[in-house]
Amino acid sequence: MFKRTTLVRSFRPPIAHIRAPTRRRFATEPPPTPPNTQSRIERFNRRLPKFLHKYTNALGSAPVSHITAFFILHEITAIVPLLGLAATFHYTHWLPGWFAEGGWALEGVERFGKYFKRKGWIRSGEAEEAELEVEMRTRDKAWNIGEGGVRLVVEFATAYTITKILLPARIVASVWATPWFARKTVVPLLAKFKGMFGRSKGKGTT
Template identity: 50%
Template sequence: MHRSTLRASRPQIVPRAERKWLSTSRPEPAQKPKLGGQAAARNRFDRLIDRSPRFLRPTLTSLKKAPLSNITAFFILHEITAIVPLFGLASAFHYFRWLPPWFAEGVWVSEGVEKFGRYARRKGWISEKDEQHVEQETNQGHVNLLENGQTSGWFNRDEDTTRWIVEFATAYAVVKALLPIRIVVSVWASPWFARWVVIPVSTRVRAAVRSSSP
């Protein structure tokens, strides 16, 4: 009786071959299925709704049940309404050598200066010292002095590039402030843009792919 109790309490040793079989027979954790094109687009649209201001969510939600072509049209228009004003305003600021003070002294300008300054330094257009200089002057509210090249310690060699950084940063602030209008316009124009641009282009692309495939 005592021996049988001791044998029952001892841990059982599983043979090596059986351990190997047990380890290989365990089911692997299931991988998340990859989202298709439509599911990925709608998932991205849901994230955009969550990040948008609360008063704009009903407007965006009204587009959620629309066809995929309308959602695609919305994303294209959303990018167009950002890129075109960004380059247009920056060019106008550079040509007229003027910046709107109510935008040029905000937090978004500092964010834009860091973004475009980092990009210009990576491209080799300005030095790291120039990047730090323009960020410091922007944080101190000297954006208009930067635009006119009137700050101390200014590097004339990169003056034109740093002007472009400040001008793009100010245009970036304006575009961000216009986000509600951009979203409303993009939602309103999505059905028309999908009907006349997205659907015809996608149809021609599919036809070209089918004709080129053996």
């Protein structure tokens, strides 16, 4: 009996030779997002209404190419309507009344008034005149805008208001177009820059 127990114990495999199963990493698993990119997405989400987070939260685990594509599209969907609407208002001499009044219009007047004055595109005092015109529009429902810098500031402020109201549609459109834009534009550009950097590095070592 003692010999049989000893024989069974002798055939037990050493514990040190038993390895825990390792987690297999598949080729389709996206690389981890850099911390600075994650913090940028978090800051971006804090500025958005909560109902838009369901569209942008997935960017936290997306590849860097998709995140870059989204931010490029987000800027495009802001700049194109802003410039297009401002040009339409300027050349048609028409302003939509509801969008050209209220708090958002005043915010746009202050923003573009300071920017245009810093660039030297309007005279000193025209930004304050534009702000006064928007305030009078809010109270009296009547425009008295002439030509020049005052009208330009109000036109851009109105275009800014409409572009800001379109933010939910812009976010949804940007998220929807992100995979296609990343595949067609961002990924080829990143590959091109990587190839150029690799060639220049190789020449430097020779």
